[in-house]
Amino acid sequence: MTFFNKTYSQVVATVLLVYWMIAGACSKEKVEAPYPYHELKTFKIVATTGDTIQAAVADGSIILYWPFDEPVPATITPLISVSDKATVSPASGTAIAIKDSVSYVVTAQTGATASYKLRVIVNQPDLQINDGIDMAGQLGANMSIGGITYLIPDVNISSAYLVSATGVETKCTINGFTELGANDYALEMATPDVDTGSYKLKVVSATKTVTSERAFVKVIYPLPSVVAPTTAITVKRGGTFTLNGTNMRGMLAGRARLTGGQTYYDLELAEFDLTSVTYRIPADFPLGNYNLLHAAFRNYQGVTVYMRAGTINPVLIITE
Numbered sequence: 001m002t003f004f005n006k007t008y009s010q011v012v013a014t015v016l017l018v019y020w021m022i023a024g025a026c027s028k029e030k031v032e033a034p035y036p037y038h039e040l041k042t043f044k045i046v047a048t049t050g051d052t053i054q055a056a057v058a059d060g061s062i063i064l065y066w067p068f069d070e071p072v073p074a075t076i077t078p079l080i081s082v083s084d085k086a087t088v089s090p091a092s093g094t095a096i097a098i099k100d101s102v103s104y105v106v107t108a109q110t111g112a113t114a115s116y117k118l119r120v121i122v123n124q125p126d127l128q129i130n131d132g133i134d135m136a137g138q139l140g141a142n143m144s145i146g147g148i149t150y151l152i153p154d155v156n157i158s159s160a161y162l163v164s165a166t167g168v169e170t171k172c173t174i175n176g177f178t179e180l181g182a183n184d185y186a187l188e189m190a191t192p193d194v195d196t197g198s199y200k201l202k203v204v205s206a207t208k209t210v211t212s213e214r215a216f217v218k219v220i221y222p223l224p225s226v227v228a229p230t231t232a233i234t235v236k237r238g239g240t241f242t243l244n245g246t247n248m249r250g251m252l253a254g255r256a257r258l259t260g261g262q263t264y265y266d267l268e269l270a271e272f273d274l275t276s277v278t279y280r281i282p283a284d285f286p287l288g289n290y291n292l293l294h295a296a297f298r299n300y301q302g303v304t305v306y307m308r309a310g311t312i313n314p315v316l317i318i319t320e
Contacts, residue, residue, distance in 0.1 A: 037083035038108035040116045045076045062104065062116050068124035068206070069183065071154050073098060085109045125150045127203055127210035136218040136300060137191035142175065145217065146186035151205035153177035153185055158206075160187055162199040162217060169202060170194050196220055196300075220300045222247040226277075228310035233293075234317040237285055240270050241316075242278045243295055243309055250298040251277045255306070256316050257292040264294075281318060289314035 043055040043062050047070050055064040055078075066072060080092035088106045096102050102118040130147030137143030151158050155176075161169040170192045178186040187203075198215035226245040235241045254267040254277075265286060267279040277295055291313040294306040309315065 034109040034111075035083070035085040036108050036110045036112060038086050038106040038112050038114040039083045040080065040088065040104060040106050040114070041083065042081045043078055043104075045078050047071075048073060057116065060114070060116055062118045064118065064120045066120055066122045068122050068150065068152055072122065072152065072157060072206070080104070082106050083108065122152070122206045124152065124206050124208055127151055127205055127208045129201060129203060129210055129212045131201070131212040131214040131216040134216050134218055134301070136220050138220055138222045139191055139193065139196070140222060141191055142188065143191045144178065144186050144188050145201060146178075146180055146184075148185050148187055148203060150183050150208070151177075151185055151203060153179070159204045160189060161202040161204075162192055162194060162219070163202050163211060163215075164194070164197075164199060165215065191219060194219055218300050221249050223299075223305075224248045224251065224295070224297045224307065226295050226307050226309045229293075229312065229315060230310075232289075232312065232314050232317050234319065235281055236319050237281050237283050237287075240278050240280045242276050244276050245295070246275060248272050248274055248277050248297070252296040252298055252304055254279050254293070254295045254309075256290040256294070258286060259289045259291040259314060264292075285318055287318050287320060290316035290318070 040057055040062070043057055043064070045053050045064075047053055049070060051067070051070065053064065053066065053070075055062050074097065075095045076098050077093060077095045080088055082088045083106070086106050086108050088104055090096060090104065098120055104116045104118070106114045106116065128149040130149070133147075135143065135145045155174050158174070160172040160174060162172060163169050172187075172192050173190045174187055175190065176188045178188055180186055196219050199217045199219060200212045200215045201217050202209070202211040224245055224247050226243050229243070233241045251269060251272040253269045255264040256267060257264050266282070268282055270278040270280045272278065293309040293315045295309050296304055296306045299305050
Protein backbone atom coordinates (compact mmCIF):
# COMPACT_ATOMS: atom_id res chain seq x y z
CA MET A 1 0.00 0.00 0.00
CA THR A 2 2.84 2.34 0.78
CA PHE A 3 4.35 1.57 -2.57
CA PHE A 4 1.07 2.43 -4.30
CA ASN A 5 0.71 5.80 -2.52
CA LYS A 6 4.28 6.72 -3.33
CA THR A 7 3.84 5.84 -6.97
CA TYR A 8 0.56 7.78 -7.16
CA SER A 9 2.18 10.87 -5.67
CA GLN A 10 5.01 10.71 -8.18
CA VAL A 11 2.56 10.49 -11.06
CA VAL A 12 0.57 13.47 -9.82
CA ALA A 13 3.72 15.53 -9.39
CA THR A 14 4.88 14.62 -12.86
CA VAL A 15 1.53 15.62 -14.38
CA LEU A 16 1.54 18.96 -12.57
CA LEU A 17 5.09 19.65 -13.71
CA VAL A 18 4.22 18.91 -17.31
CA TYR A 19 1.11 21.13 -17.08
CA TRP A 20 3.13 23.98 -15.61
CA MET A 21 5.76 23.68 -18.34
CA ILE A 22 3.12 23.62 -21.06
CA ALA A 23 1.27 26.59 -19.54
CA GLY A 24 4.51 28.52 -19.22
CA ALA A 25 5.43 27.79 -22.77
CA CYS A 26 2.04 28.95 -23.97
CA SER A 27 2.19 32.20 -21.98
CA LYS A 28 5.61 32.99 -23.37
CA GLU A 29 4.41 32.44 -26.89
CA LYS A 30 1.38 34.82 -26.51
CA VAL A 31 2.45 38.18 -28.11
CA GLU A 32 0.02 41.03 -28.88
CA ALA A 33 0.10 42.29 -32.46
CA PRO A 34 1.00 46.01 -32.83
CA TYR A 35 -1.99 48.31 -33.28
CA PRO A 36 -2.18 49.54 -36.90
CA TYR A 37 -4.46 52.54 -36.27
CA HIS A 38 -3.25 56.10 -36.87
CA GLU A 39 -6.31 58.32 -36.86
CA LEU A 40 -6.48 61.87 -35.49
CA LYS A 41 -9.87 61.82 -33.83
CA THR A 42 -10.42 65.21 -32.18
CA PHE A 43 -8.70 68.60 -32.24
CA LYS A 44 -9.91 71.38 -29.99
CA ILE A 45 -8.65 74.49 -28.26
CA VAL A 46 -9.85 76.72 -25.45
CA ALA A 47 -9.97 80.38 -26.53
CA THR A 48 -8.94 83.24 -24.27
CA THR A 49 -12.63 83.91 -23.62
CA GLY A 50 -13.00 80.38 -22.22
CA ASP A 51 -14.98 79.06 -25.17
CA THR A 52 -13.99 75.68 -26.61
CA ILE A 53 -13.45 75.66 -30.38
CA GLN A 54 -13.72 72.22 -31.99
CA ALA A 55 -12.05 71.61 -35.35
CA ALA A 56 -13.44 69.42 -38.12
CA VAL A 57 -11.12 66.52 -39.02
CA ALA A 58 -11.51 64.84 -42.42
CA ASP A 59 -9.46 63.67 -45.41
CA GLY A 60 -6.12 64.63 -43.94
CA SER A 61 -7.24 68.13 -42.97
CA ILE A 62 -7.83 69.79 -39.62
CA ILE A 63 -10.22 72.64 -40.36
CA LEU A 64 -10.37 75.12 -37.49
CA TYR A 65 -13.32 77.47 -37.93
CA TRP A 66 -12.40 80.50 -35.86
CA PRO A 67 -15.31 82.66 -34.63
CA PHE A 68 -14.80 86.15 -36.07
CA ASP A 69 -15.74 87.82 -32.78
CA GLU A 70 -13.07 85.90 -30.85
CA PRO A 71 -9.62 87.55 -30.72
CA VAL A 72 -7.23 85.50 -32.86
CA PRO A 73 -4.07 84.80 -30.82
CA ALA A 74 -0.56 84.40 -32.17
CA THR A 75 -0.39 80.84 -30.83
CA ILE A 76 -2.81 78.11 -29.78
CA THR A 77 -2.41 75.03 -27.59
CA PRO A 78 -4.53 72.26 -29.13
CA LEU A 79 -5.90 69.32 -27.17
CA ILE A 80 -5.72 66.28 -29.47
CA SER A 81 -6.96 62.70 -29.24
CA VAL A 82 -5.74 59.90 -31.55
CA SER A 83 -6.23 56.16 -32.04
CA ASP A 84 -5.41 53.84 -29.15
CA LYS A 85 -1.66 53.31 -28.71
CA ALA A 86 -0.87 55.85 -31.46
CA THR A 87 1.19 58.99 -30.95
CA VAL A 88 0.93 62.45 -32.52
CA SER A 89 3.55 65.08 -33.30
CA PRO A 90 3.47 67.88 -32.31
CA ALA A 91 2.04 66.39 -29.15
CA SER A 92 -1.27 67.34 -27.60
CA GLY A 93 -0.82 70.41 -25.40
CA THR A 94 2.07 71.80 -27.47
CA ALA A 95 1.74 75.49 -28.38
CA ILE A 96 1.92 76.24 -32.11
CA ALA A 97 1.64 79.32 -34.30
CA ILE A 98 -1.89 79.70 -35.62
CA LYS A 99 -1.30 79.37 -39.35
CA ASP A 100 -2.15 77.03 -42.20
CA SER A 101 1.34 75.57 -42.66
CA VAL A 102 1.32 73.39 -39.52
CA SER A 103 1.06 69.62 -40.09
CA TYR A 104 0.38 66.87 -37.54
CA VAL A 105 1.70 63.32 -37.98
CA VAL A 106 -0.07 60.43 -36.24
CA THR A 107 2.08 57.29 -35.86
CA ALA A 108 0.52 53.89 -35.23
CA GLN A 109 2.16 51.25 -33.06
CA THR A 110 3.14 49.46 -36.28
CA GLY A 111 5.03 52.54 -37.45
CA ALA A 112 2.49 53.48 -40.09
CA THR A 113 1.80 57.22 -40.26
CA ALA A 114 -0.92 59.61 -41.35
CA SER A 115 -0.44 63.34 -41.90
CA TYR A 116 -3.02 66.03 -41.13
CA LYS A 117 -2.63 69.64 -42.26
CA LEU A 118 -4.11 72.48 -40.20
CA ARG A 119 -6.34 75.00 -41.97
CA VAL A 120 -7.63 78.08 -40.13
CA ILE A 121 -10.80 79.68 -41.44
CA VAL A 122 -12.17 82.80 -39.80
CA ASN A 123 -15.98 82.67 -39.89
CA GLN A 124 -16.36 86.35 -40.74
CA PRO A 125 -19.29 87.94 -42.58
CA ASP A 126 -18.67 90.70 -45.10
CA LEU A 127 -17.67 94.00 -43.51
CA GLN A 128 -20.14 96.87 -43.55
CA ILE A 129 -19.63 100.63 -43.18
CA ASN A 130 -22.51 102.96 -42.36
CA ASP A 131 -21.49 106.11 -44.26
CA GLY A 132 -24.81 107.90 -44.00
CA ILE A 133 -23.54 110.45 -41.47
CA ASP A 134 -20.42 112.58 -41.90
CA MET A 135 -17.60 111.97 -39.42
CA ALA A 136 -15.16 114.80 -38.76
CA GLY A 137 -11.61 114.57 -37.48
CA GLN A 138 -9.41 117.51 -36.57
CA LEU A 139 -5.78 117.50 -37.66
CA GLY A 140 -3.49 116.75 -34.73
CA ALA A 141 -6.29 115.13 -32.72
CA ASN A 142 -8.12 111.83 -32.43
CA MET A 143 -11.33 110.90 -34.17
CA SER A 144 -14.03 108.28 -33.70
CA ILE A 145 -15.72 106.64 -36.69
CA GLY A 146 -18.72 104.52 -35.81
CA GLY A 147 -20.91 102.17 -37.79
CA ILE A 148 -18.29 99.54 -38.69
CA THR A 149 -19.92 96.10 -38.58
CA TYR A 150 -18.35 92.62 -38.46
CA LEU A 151 -14.74 93.70 -38.05
CA ILE A 152 -12.43 91.89 -35.66
CA PRO A 153 -11.56 94.33 -32.83
CA ASP A 154 -7.84 93.62 -32.87
CA VAL A 155 -5.24 96.16 -34.06
CA ASN A 156 -3.05 93.30 -35.28
CA ILE A 157 -5.79 92.03 -37.59
CA SER A 158 -7.82 95.11 -38.54
CA SER A 159 -6.55 98.25 -40.26
CA ALA A 160 -8.08 101.41 -41.72
CA TYR A 161 -7.18 103.79 -44.52
CA LEU A 162 -8.43 107.15 -45.75
CA VAL A 163 -8.89 107.16 -49.52
CA SER A 164 -8.65 110.50 -51.32
CA ALA A 165 -10.63 111.53 -54.40
CA THR A 166 -7.66 110.48 -56.54
CA GLY A 167 -7.45 107.04 -54.91
CA VAL A 168 -4.44 107.71 -52.69
CA GLU A 169 -4.62 105.62 -49.51
CA THR A 170 -3.25 106.83 -46.17
CA LYS A 171 -3.02 104.29 -43.36
CA CYS A 172 -4.55 105.35 -40.06
CA THR A 173 -3.23 104.63 -36.58
CA ILE A 174 -5.95 102.75 -34.69
CA ASN A 175 -5.84 103.36 -30.95
CA GLY A 176 -8.67 100.98 -30.10
CA PHE A 177 -12.26 99.96 -30.69
CA THR A 178 -15.51 100.92 -28.97
CA GLU A 179 -18.33 98.37 -29.06
CA LEU A 180 -21.56 100.13 -29.98
CA GLY A 181 -23.80 97.08 -30.23
CA ALA A 182 -23.88 93.51 -31.49
CA ASN A 183 -20.90 93.23 -33.88
CA ASP A 184 -20.97 97.03 -34.34
CA TYR A 185 -17.86 99.04 -33.53
CA ALA A 186 -16.35 102.49 -33.69
CA LEU A 187 -12.75 102.95 -34.77
CA GLU A 188 -10.84 105.14 -32.32
CA MET A 189 -7.90 106.53 -34.26
CA ALA A 190 -5.58 109.45 -34.77
CA THR A 191 -6.52 111.82 -37.59
CA PRO A 192 -3.92 111.22 -40.33
CA ASP A 193 -1.71 114.10 -41.40
CA VAL A 194 -3.38 114.68 -44.76
CA ASP A 195 -4.89 117.66 -46.56
CA THR A 196 -8.22 118.86 -45.25
CA GLY A 197 -11.17 117.57 -47.22
CA SER A 198 -13.45 114.59 -47.73
CA TYR A 199 -12.25 110.98 -47.77
CA LYS A 200 -13.66 107.51 -48.20
CA LEU A 201 -12.87 104.95 -45.50
CA LYS A 202 -11.29 101.59 -46.31
CA VAL A 203 -11.29 98.89 -43.63
CA VAL A 204 -9.38 95.61 -43.79
CA SER A 205 -10.13 92.96 -41.16
CA ALA A 206 -8.72 89.44 -41.46
CA THR A 207 -9.79 88.21 -44.92
CA LYS A 208 -12.40 90.90 -45.53
CA THR A 209 -12.06 94.37 -47.07
CA VAL A 210 -14.63 97.12 -47.60
CA THR A 211 -14.50 100.72 -48.83
CA SER A 212 -17.29 103.19 -48.10
CA GLU A 213 -19.38 104.31 -51.05
CA ARG A 214 -19.35 107.92 -49.89
CA ALA A 215 -16.51 110.21 -48.85
CA PHE A 216 -18.03 110.73 -45.42
CA VAL A 217 -14.84 111.26 -43.40
CA LYS A 218 -14.06 114.97 -43.17
CA VAL A 219 -10.54 115.99 -42.17
CA ILE A 220 -10.69 119.52 -40.82
CA TYR A 221 -8.40 122.03 -39.19
CA PRO A 222 -8.48 122.29 -35.39
CA LEU A 223 -11.42 124.39 -34.27
CA PRO A 224 -10.83 128.03 -33.33
CA SER A 225 -10.68 128.95 -29.67
CA VAL A 226 -10.81 132.33 -27.91
CA VAL A 227 -8.80 133.52 -24.94
CA ALA A 228 -11.34 134.87 -22.46
CA PRO A 229 -10.91 138.54 -21.48
CA THR A 230 -10.12 139.05 -17.80
CA THR A 231 -11.37 142.64 -17.71
CA ALA A 232 -14.19 144.41 -19.51
CA ILE A 233 -13.40 145.68 -23.01
CA THR A 234 -14.32 149.36 -23.34
CA VAL A 235 -14.63 150.73 -26.88
CA LYS A 236 -16.40 153.59 -28.68
CA ARG A 237 -18.74 153.34 -31.66
CA GLY A 238 -16.66 152.96 -34.80
CA GLY A 239 -13.73 151.65 -32.79
CA THR A 240 -12.21 148.17 -32.84
CA PHE A 241 -11.12 145.57 -30.33
CA THR A 242 -9.16 142.34 -30.69
CA LEU A 243 -9.68 138.89 -29.20
CA ASN A 244 -6.72 136.54 -29.04
CA GLY A 245 -7.00 132.82 -29.69
CA THR A 246 -5.74 129.85 -31.68
CA ASN A 247 -6.57 128.21 -35.03
CA MET A 248 -8.65 131.18 -36.10
CA ARG A 249 -9.70 130.15 -39.59
CA GLY A 250 -12.95 131.04 -41.31
CA MET A 251 -13.82 133.75 -38.80
CA LEU A 252 -17.11 135.61 -39.22
CA ALA A 253 -18.89 138.63 -37.75
CA GLY A 254 -19.34 138.37 -33.98
CA ARG A 255 -22.19 139.47 -31.76
CA ALA A 256 -22.94 140.84 -28.30
CA ARG A 257 -25.96 141.03 -26.00
CA LEU A 258 -26.92 143.90 -23.72
CA THR A 259 -27.11 143.13 -20.03
CA GLY A 260 -30.73 142.38 -19.13
CA GLY A 261 -31.78 141.99 -22.76
CA GLN A 262 -32.31 139.12 -25.19
CA THR A 263 -31.31 140.78 -28.45
CA TYR A 264 -27.93 140.17 -30.08
CA TYR A 265 -26.20 142.95 -32.02
CA ASP A 266 -23.74 142.13 -34.79
CA LEU A 267 -20.09 143.12 -34.63
CA GLU A 268 -18.35 143.84 -37.95
CA LEU A 269 -15.42 141.59 -38.85
CA ALA A 270 -12.38 143.80 -39.41
CA GLU A 271 -9.58 141.22 -39.84
CA PHE A 272 -8.21 137.98 -38.46
CA ASP A 273 -5.25 135.65 -38.58
CA LEU A 274 -4.48 132.33 -36.90
CA THR A 275 -4.00 133.89 -33.46
CA SER A 276 -6.45 136.81 -33.30
CA VAL A 277 -9.66 138.30 -34.61
CA THR A 278 -10.52 142.01 -34.68
CA TYR A 279 -14.08 143.34 -34.58
CA ARG A 280 -15.39 146.85 -35.33
CA ILE A 281 -18.29 148.48 -33.46
CA PRO A 282 -20.95 149.77 -35.92
CA ALA A 283 -21.85 153.46 -35.74
CA ASP A 284 -25.41 152.70 -34.61
CA PHE A 285 -24.45 150.08 -32.01
CA PRO A 286 -26.48 150.53 -28.80
CA LEU A 287 -24.55 152.09 -25.93
CA GLY A 288 -24.24 150.27 -22.61
CA ASN A 289 -22.88 147.21 -20.87
CA TYR A 290 -22.90 143.80 -22.57
CA ASN A 291 -22.80 140.57 -20.57
CA LEU A 292 -22.40 138.18 -23.49
CA LEU A 293 -19.80 138.37 -26.27
CA HIS A 294 -19.46 135.87 -29.10
CA ALA A 295 -16.78 135.38 -31.75
CA ALA A 296 -17.89 133.26 -34.71
CA PHE A 297 -16.50 130.99 -37.44
CA ARG A 298 -17.85 128.87 -40.30
CA ASN A 299 -17.34 125.14 -39.79
CA TYR A 300 -16.62 122.50 -42.45
CA GLN A 301 -20.35 122.06 -43.06
CA GLY A 302 -20.79 125.77 -43.76
CA VAL A 303 -22.62 126.34 -40.48
CA THR A 304 -21.94 129.43 -38.36
CA VAL A 305 -20.60 128.47 -34.93
CA TYR A 306 -20.52 131.00 -32.07
CA MET A 307 -17.89 130.89 -29.31
CA ARG A 308 -18.43 132.64 -26.00
CA ALA A 309 -15.61 135.04 -25.18
CA GLY A 310 -15.38 135.18 -21.41
CA THR A 311 -17.87 134.96 -18.56
CA ILE A 312 -17.25 138.25 -16.77
CA ASN A 313 -20.08 140.77 -16.51
CA PRO A 314 -19.86 143.16 -18.17
CA VAL A 315 -17.52 141.78 -20.80
CA LEU A 316 -18.02 144.65 -23.27
CA ILE A 317 -18.79 148.34 -22.61
CA ILE A 318 -19.80 150.59 -25.53
CA THR A 319 -19.40 154.35 -25.17
CA GLU A 320 -19.90 157.26 -27.57
